[in-house]
Amino acid sequence: xxxxxxxxxxxxxxxxxxxxxxxxxxxxxxxxxxxxxxxxxxxxxxxxxxxxxxxxxxxxxxxxxxxxxxxxxxxxxxxxxxxxxxxxxxxxxxxxxxxxxxxxxxxxxxxxxxxxxxxxxxxxxxxxxxxxxxxxxxxxxxxxxxxxxxxxxxxxxxxxxxxxxxxxxxxxxxxxxxxxxxxxxxxxxxxxxxxxxxxxxxxxxxxxxxxxxxxxxxxxxxxxxxxxxxxxxxxxxxxxxxxxxxxxxxxxxxxxxxxxxxxxxxxxxxxxxxxxxxxxxxxxxxxxxxxxxxxxxxxxxxxxxxxxxxxxxxxxxxxxxxxxxxxxxxxxxxxxxxxxxxxxxxxxxxxxxxxxxxxxxxxxxxxxxxxxxxxxxxxxxxx
Numbered sequence: 391x392x393x394x395x396x397x398x399x400x401x402x403x404x405x406x407x408x409x410x411x412x413x414x415x416x417x418x419x420x421x422x423x424x425x426x427x428x429x430x431x432x433x434x435x436x437x438x439x440x441x442x443x444x445x446x447x448x449x450x451x452x453x454x455x456x457x458x459x460x461x462x463x464x465x466x467x468x469x470x471x472x473x474x475x476x477x478x479x480x481x482x483x484x485x486x487x488x489x490x491x492x493x494x495x496x497x498x499x500x501x502x503x504x505x506x507x508x509x510x511x512x513x514x515x516x517x518x519x520x521x522x523x524x525x526x527x528x529x530x531x532x533x534x535x536x537x538x539x540x541x542x543x544x545x546x547x548x549x550x551x552x553x554x555x556x557x558x559x560x561x562x563x564x565x566x567x568x569x570x571x572x573x574x575x576x577x578x579x580x581x582x583x584x585x586x587x588x589x590x591x592x593x594x595x596x597x598x599x600x601x602x603x604x605x606x607x608x609x610x611x612x613x614x615x616x617x618x619x620x621x622x623x624x625x626x627x628x629x630x631x632x633x634x635x636x637x638x639x640x641x642x643x644x645x646x647x648x649x650x651x652x653x654x655x656x657x658x659x660x661x662x663x664x665x666x667x668x669x670x671x672x673x674x675x676x677x678x679x680x681x682x683x684x685x686x687x688x689x690x691x692x693x694x695x696x697x698x699x700x701x702x703x704x705x706x707x708x709x710x711x712x713x714x715x716x717x718x719x720x721x722x723x724x725x726x727x728x729x730x731x732x733x734x735x736x737x738x739x740x741x742x743x744x745x746x747x748x749x750x751x752x753x754x755x756x757x758x759x760x761x762x763x764x765x766x767x768x769x770x771x772x773x
Contacts, residue, residue, distance in 0.1 A: 397703075459670055464677070471494070515555075517563075629756045660699045668749075
C-alpha cells in the first residue's frame with residue numbers, strides 16, 4: 391500500500407484541457423448524454439464487399455488484438471485470409487482460436503527475410519496489412535534494442551518482399567501510431583497529419599520505431615512505386631485488448647469488483663488524456679483506405695475526442711454502478727509520459743467517408759464483457 395495514492399491527491403487541472411473542453415474536444419462524464427447523441431444518426435462509409443471478395447490478403451500479426459478483428463472483417467468481406475504468427479511451444483493463439491479453419495496461418499518471425507520472402511512467393515497476396523509489432527510502450531523502455539530490431543527491421547523486410555513481388559499486390563498497409571507525435575505542445579492539439587504543424591517528437595523507443603516504419607513505407611512508395619497505405623492509429627480499444635494496456639487494466643478490475651474479488655481500482659497516471667477509438671472502427675478504416683488506394687499519404691485514425699484516464703475510470707464505474715475507491719500506483723508511472731494526445735480525423739472523413747460509429751461506452755461495455763467471458767485473464771498483474 392505504500393506506493394498507492396488516492397486518485398484525488400494526484401488529479402491536476404490542465405489549463406489547455408479546460409480550453410479543449412470548452413471547444414468540445416473532451417469527453418466529460420457529466421456531459422455523456424450530449425456526447426452519445428452525436429452517434430445516434432451518424433453516417434459512415436464501410437468497405438465494399440465487391441472490392442474484396444475472393445482476394446488473397448496477408449495480415450502480419452494476425453493473432454494480435456487488432457489483427458484478430460481485422461481478420462474477422464476481411465472474412466466477412468469474402469477474402470481468403472492468410473496471417474503470420476510467431477512459433478510457440480504450445481500452438482495456442484487465443485485471439486484467433488474461433489477463426490481456426492477459416493484462416494490460413496504461417497509461422498514466421500518477421501525479421502527473417504528468408505521466411506517472409508517464401509511466404510509472399512507461396513501466397514501471392516493481393517493486399518497486405520502489416521500489423522506485426524511490439525506495441526506496448528513500457529516494453530520499449532525495458533527492451534529498446536529488441537523492440538527496435540523487431541519493428542524496424544521487420545517492416546523493411548515486409549516492404550522489400552512487396553517490392554520483389556509482381557503487380558498482383560494492390561496495397562500494403564502499415565499500422566503506424568499516434569505515439570510518433572509524442573510530446574505535443576498543448577496548443578497544437580488536436581493533432582493533424584501536417585508535420586509542419588505537428589512535428590514528430592516521440593517519447594519512447596516504440597514511437598521512434600513507428601516513425602521509422604512510416605518513413606520506410608513512404609520511401610518504398612516514392613522510390614519504387616510500392617502501393618503504401620499509412621495510418622497513424624490513436625488508441626484503439628475493445629475486446630481482446632492485451633491485459634497490460636490501460637483500458638484492459640481498468641476493465642479487468644471492474645469485473646473483479648463485480649465478482650467480489652477486489653475492493654479498489656489501481657491505475658497509473660490519471661491525468662493523461664487519450665483519444666480512444668473502438669477497434670472495429672479502426673480496422674474498418676484500414677480496409678477502407680486500402681480499398682480507396684490512398685497511397686503514400688498518412689491518415690490519423692482516431693475519434694477526434696479525448697478523455698482523461700481518471701474520467702475513463704469514472705465512466706466505467708458509473709456504467710456498472712460501482713463505488714470502489716481509485717488509487718494511483720507510483721510504480722505504474724512511465725519514465726517519459728505523453729500527457730495530452732487527441733487527433734483530428736477530418737482528413738480521413740473527407741477523403742473516405744469513414745467515421746467512428748461506436749462510443750466510449752461501447753468500448754467499456756465490450757471490454758468488460760470480454761473479461762467476464764474470459765475469467766482466466768483476471769487476477770494477473772500486468773502493466
